[in-house]
Amino acid sequence: MNSRRVVVTGMGIWSCLGTDKEQVTEALRSGRSGIGMEKERLEYGYQSGLTGVVERPRLKGLLHRRYRVGLPEEAEYAYMASLEAFGQAHIDEDYLRTHEVGIIFGNDSSARPVIEAANIMAEKHDTQLLGSGYIFQAMNSTVNMNLSSIFGLRGVNFSVSAACASGSHSIGLGCMMIRQGLQDCVLCGGAQEVNFYSMATFDALGAFSKRMEEPQKASRPFDRDRDGLVPSGGAAALVLEDYEHAVKRGATILAEVCGYGFSSNGGGISQPSDDGSVTAMTRALQDAGIAADDVDYVNAHATGTHQGDMFEAIALDRMFRGRHALISSTKGMTGHECWMAGASEAVYSILMMQHHFVAPNINFEHADEYSAPLNLATRTIETDVDIVLSNSFGFGGTNSALVLKRTNDDALV
Template identity: 75%
Template structure:
């Protein structure tokens, strides 16, 4: 039984669409893509050099050298997003010093420090040359260990490693902890590195679009002519808080997290499942006490892969056929932000809820047999969004779905 209500009082984002919520909200409304070509990937040996173009933050002046030393690239993005989220929530250093705040972030890789350290060892054969930064940058828990150190957080503290559902599961777990009265506030989110090392193994699978002559049209969720995903990245952060606690301190409430659903496919390691997708969505709605009729918008997982989009479309049609919900995948604009996607897409959904619009499913021109049945928003739609469902699915058959509602 849900004994406590969970609300979101702050959000932060650093992505290929912009470096703050204002820039990102404008890009979403305009349907503006952040995808381009990374020449370093071509030189390095990638089949596809397509990626979301994410600017590295300048941290000098924001963090002292000792703290910067332990941050991997994805930690830098997460820090900038968390900084913005705390500011929006009205959470300052004084509050953090006086209260216990938790931290759950989705992250599933930290490639650069591992490869750089290995290169030094191959050449020099001397561990003394590695320095202290590499250990804190290379661990999969690098993001949460750094954020809790920087912001002096003393609550729950661990990293959620669940492939491309990582960020979504982090929010779901944060919600559960607050519902159970174990935490009053948790910083949740997801982050993804964008360096040339991070996606080479994905490229080896032939998972990426080869449409390099037209980068901004390469990511084509649900479109018949999709030929693979485009990797992206950055950082997204959300301040989750117990409702009464938020009201008592006068926080502005953005929305309520009312449903979290999950499932496992139990099949091949890279095989998607319409049944697994359906179960996660249905559980999230059941948890929220809502029917599909109540949903105004679905932020689909659809990454622009031939198989994945089809299986999700089957599940979406099964649940939302004949219903009012608009459906779109923001990955047409951002590419697939991987470990970050489940968190960033909740941020995107909140921005749409606040702005009264549905961002377009970019580059959808020709439906296939499954997507033809969906109520896809192919252009920006003005709409009041009271209830939003967001999907995130990952390798290993891990599925997560979240439901947020206007308060």
């Protein structure tokens, strides 16, 4: 066990469920889906036009043009989520100017600016027509690069590029930095672009649901009749702090990050593994110093693909059969938020802690042989949630698991 405690003092969210924590909490509690259809995807050549419907921020008048020009779509979402997180943490410009704050963000693509720049070059054959913004928009490090400049952050500064576990790993790595005494405060999160350029190669795998006649019923984690995931996106941000540092400055503590586990499957590039999942979850619980019996809720990775959900269900059954933990995948409502998912699902889980409920695994109508043994919350359940395990798995066999804990210490108010 590490001596330094890591706590969350601010959160921000920009997703298909809403553009602030209040909207998102209401959507989670009511089981409201944020999924819709985008006909442009079918016109572009997609097999599926389903997507999470994410509102685009209006930054003109909020952010100077010299900053806006370098922001791709996902960094716009991340900026809005970070504003909300810093606001809740009561971290303002004066604080950032006089303290070292780091940033670690999960992001694994920035497709639109790459494609737009390539199209200009193919037509005009002149690099001078590209302008100065595309290079900063096109890099995978675009989020932390832009936000560190906008907010004047002077601490650790890098991106985590780990497929659909990126956002979760960013929180785990931020936690490790603080535990080791290298940072007192780190802005962590994940961001995912939603434009149709970004997901064409994913659609090519045939991994997306084609249940287009009923968009809000298309994402069906663990359901027997699931036919694929629904792509989605946005951004989530969390302010992580050393406990003593947070208490000293009078911050409100939202939760504690007390466990981080990871593993790699070491198999096929798109092949899930129950062993790899169990290893990551076990390490997270050991890191937190708790047992499976202590977990109240598991926010499952389950995206609605046949193999992915099957292997995670096997892993969850191995870990939690006979235990009281409720299980649900919020991706039934959000779709798969990909690079941001690990961060957004940490936010969703903490919101459930704060408001004493477990969000439902919507669209679950029929169990298969693997999901049947699981203690799935198929409706909203009003209950205290003190300890959460949140799973995130990605291509290349990368696995991440986080343990989040409600803080009941009188000093944490």
